[in-house]
Amino acid sequence: MSLPAAFLQAVERLIPRQRRFDDPLSTLAFGTDASFYRLVPKLVLRVESEEEVVQVLRLASAERVPVTFRAAGTSLSGQAISDSVLIVLGDHWDGRQVRNQGAQIRLQPGVIGAQANVSLAPWQRKIGPDPASINACKIGGIVANNASGMCCGTAQNSYHTLAGMRLVLADGSVLDTEDAASVAAFQASHGELLEQLTELARQTRANPELAARIRHKYRLKNTTGLSLNALVDFDQPLDILSHLLVGSEGTLGFISAVTYHTVPDHPHKASALLVFPDVASCCRAVAVLKQQPVSAVELLDRRSLRSVENKAGMPEWVKALSAGACALLIESRAASQGLLHEQLTQVMDALVGFPLEKRVDFSEDPAVYDQLWRIRKDTFPAVGAVRQTGTTVIIEDVTFPVELLAEGVNRLLKLFDRHGYDEAIIFGHALEGNLHFVFTQGFDAPEQVARYQAFMDEVAQLVAVEFGGSLKAEHGTGRNMAPFVELEWGRDAYQLMWRVKRLLDPRGILNPDVVLSEDPQIHLKHLKPLPAADAIVDKCIECGFCEPVCPSKELTLSPRQRIVVWRDIQARQRRGEDTRALERDFQYQGLDTCAATGLCAQRCPVGINTGDLVRKLRARDATHQATADWLAGHFASALKGARLTLRATDGARRLLGAPLLARASAGLRKLSGQRLPQWSSALPQAAQPTRFNPPAGDSRPRVVYLAACVSRVMGPAFADREQMPLIDKTRALLEKAGFQVIFPEQQDNLCCGQPFASKGYAEQAEAKRDELIAALLKASRGGLDPVYCDTSPCTLRLLQDGLDARLKLYDPVKFIREQLLERLEFHPQEQPVAVHITCSTQHLGEAEGLIEIARRCAREVIVPEGIHCCGFAGDKGFTTPELNAHALRSLKDAVQHCSEGLSTSRTCEIGLSQHAGIDYHGLVYLVDRVTRPRA
Numbered sequence: 015m016s017l018p019a020a021f022l023q024a025v026e027r028l029i030p031r032q033r034r035f036d037d038p039l040s041t042l043a044f045g046t047d048a049s050f051y052r053l054v055p056k057l058v059l060r061v062e063s064e065e066e067v068v069q070v071l072r073l074a075s076a077e078r079v080p081v082t083f084r085a086a087g088t089s090l091s092g093q094a095i096s097d098s099v100l101i102v103l104g105d106h107w108d109g110r111q112v113r114n115q116g117a118q119i120r121l122q123p124g125v126i127g128a129q130a131n132v133s134l135a136p137w138q139r140k141i142g143p144d145p146a147s148i149n150a151c152k153i154g155g156i157v158a159n160n161a162s163g164m165c166c167g168t169a170q171n172s173y174h175t176l177a178g179m180r181l182v183l184a185d186g187s188v189l190d191t192e193d194a195a196s197v198a199a200f201q202a203s204h205g206e207l208l209e210q211l212t213e214l215a216r217q218t219r220a221n222p223e224l225a226a227r228i229r230h231k232y233r234l235k236n237t238t239g240l241s242l243n244a245l246v247d248f249d250q251p252l253d254i255l256s257h258l259l260v261g262s263e264g265t266l267g268f269i270s271a272v273t274y275h276t277v278p279d280h281p282h283k284a285s286a287l288l289v290f291p292d293v294a295s296c297c298r299a300v301a302v303l304k305q306q307p308v309s310a311v312e313l314l315d316r317r318s319l320r321s322v323e324n325k326a327g328m329p330e331w332v333k334a335l336s337a338g339a340c341a342l343l344i345e346s347r348a349a350s351q352g353l354l355h356e357q358l359t360q361v362m363d364a365l366v367g368f369p370l371e372k373r374v375d376f377s378e379d380p381a382v383y384d385q386l387w388r389i390r391k392d393t394f395p396a397v398g399a400v401r402q403t404g405t406t407v408i409i410e411d412v413t414f415p416v417e418l419l420a421e422g423v424n425r426l427l428k429l430f431d432r433h434g435y436d437e438a439i440i441f442g443h444a445l446e447g448n449l450h451f452v453f454t455q456g457f458d459a460p461e462q463v464a465r466y467q468a469f470m471d472e473v474a475q476l477v478a479v480e481f482g483g484s485l486k487a488e489h490g491t492g493r494n495m496a497p498f499v500e501l502e503w504g505r506d507a508y509q510l511m512w513r514v515k516r517l518l519d520p521r522g523i524l525n526p527d528v529v530l531s532e533d534p535q536i537h538l539k540h541l542k543p544l545p546a547a548d549a550i551v552d553k554c555i556e557c558g559f560c561e562p563v564c565p566s567k568e569l570t571l572s573p574r575q576r577i578v579v580w581r582d583i584q585a586r587q588r589r590g591e592d593t594r595a596l597e598r599d600f601q602y603q604g605l606d607t608c609a610a611t612g613l614c615a616q617r618c619p620v621g622i623n624t625g626d627l628v629r630k631l632r633a634r635d636a637t638h639q640a641t642a643d644w645l646a647g648h649f650a651s652a653l654k655g656a657r658l659t660l661r662a663t664d665g666a667r668r669l670l671g672a673p674l675l676a677r678a679s680a681g682l683r684k685l686s687g688q689r690l691p692q693w694s695s696a697l698p699q700a701a702q703p704t705r706f707n708p709p710a711g712d713s714r715p716r717v718v719y720l721a722a723c724v725s726r727v728m729g730p731a732f733a734d735r736e737q738m739p740l741i742d743k744t745r746a747l748l749e750k751a752g753f754q755v756i757f758p759e760q761q762d763n764l765c766c767g768q769p770f771a772s773k774g775y776a777e778q779a780e781a782k783r784d785e786l787i788a789a790l791l792k793a794s795r796g797g798l799d800p801v802y803c804d805t806s807p808c809t810l811r812l813l814q815d816g817l818d819a820r821l822k823l824y825d826p827v828k829f830i831r832e833q834l835l836e837r838l839e840f841h842p843q844e845q846p847v848a849v850h851i852t853c854s855t856q857h858l859g860e861a862e863g864l865i866e867i868a869r870r871c872a873r874e875v876i877v878p879e880g881i882h883c884c885g886f887a888g889d890k891g892f893t894t895p896e897l898n899a900h901a902l903r904s905l906k907d908a909v910q911h912c913s914e915g916l917s918t919s920r921t922c923e924i925g926l927s928q929h930a931g932i933d934y935h936g937l938v939y940l941v942d943r944v945t946r947p948r949a
């Protein structure tokens with residue numbers, strides 16, 4: 015059925031066109047979250063204010079239109095999808111207010127969990143919830159799902175650390191529990207509702223059996239059903255209401271702000287890994303550890319250890335463990351190192367007498383600590399990486415009473431064997447009896463769905479009935495467990511949940527079929543297809559962890575959405591359907607606006623670089639082979655042409671003036687169908703051809719200077735206060751530090767191949783790369799001298815496919831860090847500087863090194879939050895300037911008090927300067943300014 019015309023007309027007046035999506039590509043892209051379900055919405059609305067939410071809900075209520083809210087879409091149980099109206103959060107939901115020296119924090123729902131903790135870090139505090147997705151998930155989802163995590167347990171989840179809430183009910187009414195005026199107004203308008211909540215709570219507490227069941231359920235880690243504990247924990251209706259919203263998964267209202275009581279974030283920590291010979295002894299140890307000063311205890315069964323034992327960096331001993339081995343990864347944290355050491359002794363003393371197969375003692379060494387946690391964190395993606403194409407990875411989430419944990423683990427293992435889930439693994443937060451089990455499942459045939467149904471029916475009986483546990487410890491009920499809520503809770507509690515739902519959402523418009531559903535088969539419907547699309551992305555589990563670092567997210571598509579759409583195109587083509595319209599839209603949304611920087615791969619649990627797929631598809635359409643061949647063979651001529659173009663452009667600027675040229679350029683770009691680039695005042699002037707000095711033959715150490723082609727072509731912008739070209743500035747700094755600078759012969763013919771690779775001309779790219787490596791070997795005397803590359807993207811390009819082992823190649827950060835710090839005296843400036851960490855710098859592992867060098871140079875260093883990639887992407891800043899503008903839309907406000915910005919890529923600096931309102935320069939400019947040779 016289509017949406018009511020009256021609703022659509024009213025929404026069109028309320029939400030601007032650029033924030034309403036109803037075309038087939040967009041609705042398909044938004045139809046996916048991290049779960050194994052899919053619903054394609056009829057309309058997607060990106061909201062930017064609470065008032066918009068209020069008005070949409072009033073319209074939806076009047077017309078009985080179902081709506082679903084989504085924050086980051088990382089939830090796993092099918093609670094953030096809709097076949098009606100999907101409401102997603104825009105940019106303007108990231109408000110934060112730290113209170114009382116970090117004791118509380120007020121957050122809007124669009125704040126990423128990790129960003130909240132960054133705001134609290136100066137006070138050594140953090141929010142209580144610590145889900146594994148904290149670098150991607152948002153506060154709205156964390157509260158609505160009552161998410162927890164490895165250290166959170168039950169005491170520090172959103173329910174127990176809630177200090178206040180601002181919410182919007184289904185009728186559009188607003189309540190802020192921290193605002194006396196809002197409370198008074200709500201009491202006046204919704205007095206009957208509050209009285210009914212009070213009466214529900216009174217009746218619940220007056221039913222001893224029901225109240226006892228509720229209290230028992232919430233002694234466990236539990237997110238199955240609605241938060242009925244609100245009815246026994248509180249007698250004031252506002253407290254009841256706000257705590258009912260926690261864990262309600264958008265079925266009772268919209269959470270527009272939340273205030274947390276924060277928890278300590280102790281700076282000192284250590285981890286150990288203990289391997290027991292069997293599950294029983296491992297779980298007995300858990301019961302002992304529950305009384306000890308530990309912050310996390312993670313259980314890993316032998317199957318989960320086996321899933322990662324062959325991964326790079328894993329210790330060899332993992333392979334030698336016995337078939338029945340079971341491990342505990344233990345972490346302890348403290349406010350001081352002395353207290354930490356006392357705790358570690360206490361923990362190990364408590365475990366004396368337990369048999370162990372392997373023991374890795376507590377270590378504070380980050381290398382050891384990180385390796386141990388890698389074992390735990392790599393288990394889930396390890397299963398995803400080996401699954402059969404077309405199947406999905408399902409991660410279930412149950413709680414057993416801790417005293418029954420060993421028997422629960424063994425019974426689950428038997429279920430895996432009985433239903434043929436040989437790849438399934440178990441791990442989890444053992445202190446709470448919370449186990450995750452991961453298995454792969456296809457849904458292409460009825461017998462596959464029947465197998466899954468039979469397995470889940472048995473899991474439900476085992477966990478909820480036999481063991482009195484929870485079917486959803488922390489992932490939320492969603493569609494996944496909605497049919498089993500009554501089985502777990504019993505009829506009285508289940509009917510109580512329905513009474514709460516109908517009281518707060520009488521028209522049933524909020525996220526129907528989530529948490530509570532009258533359809534006993536809802537968990538078997540709308541199962542997400544994951545058809546083969548390309549080997550590069552077939553392992554994608556659509557978790558959404560990649561999205562925060564993507565510069566095109568919310569402009570066009572995110573990496574997850576690109577994969578979703580490409581999968582659908584491929585599946586439709588195999589069915590013989592006409593996909594030309596979808597492919598036309600995908601050209602711009604999926605290919606033209608992808609920066610292809612590969613930051614998504616750093617966040618992806620299975621290491622997928624969506625940019626690789628984009629480059630492959632661009633190569634398919636790369637039809638100008640002859641032009642690419644000519645450019646590769648006449649590169650010096652191409653550089654001359656580029657310099658000539660920049661000179662002509664600057665001549666036009668001198669003649670017309672910058673404002674008139676900017677307007678004329680914009681008009682010409684529009685007339686050309688967006689094919690001509692847009693001029694801006696940050697556009698470089700032409701650089702003078704480099705003067706190559708022959709080796710002097712003196713005693714100074716030599717360094718080969720590889721100047722990137724952009725450095726050879728692009729000088730400073732006309733209005734930049736720094737008018738010395740990058741090559742001259744770099745050479746001066748290197749010579750100041752005592753180096754003799756050598757240039758490769760015929761440098762203007764040399765290129766790393768990046769411009770060709772990014773356009774899909776792989777053959778020409780490799781030819782230029784090989785040519786350059788040969789020239790560098792000659793210039794460096796067979797690798798005797800280090801090679802300094804002044805642009806980090808070129809450095810990364812040369813290193814990515816394996817550099818000749820004889821060459822010692824450095825990007826600016828690594829060379830300054832390893833070669834110049836000991837040769838120069840630093841005198842930091844007072845003026846603050848902004849630092850942009852390029853994508854390539856992140857890939858090279860030099861992000862922290864860049865920040866540390868900047869802090870040697872300036873007393874205040876700003877790294878703007880949320881800008882992971884500038885979106886300039888080589889030449890995208892010229893050809894697709896909207897990508898650069900979108901990626902840097904928050905930059906100006908973040909750096910307005912800085913004197914200048916720093917980067918390690920000349921092209922990135924163009925866009926950064928244009929959108930920041932300050933000049934961005936290469937790192938060497940600041941280093942040269944604040945240093946002198948060390949005596």
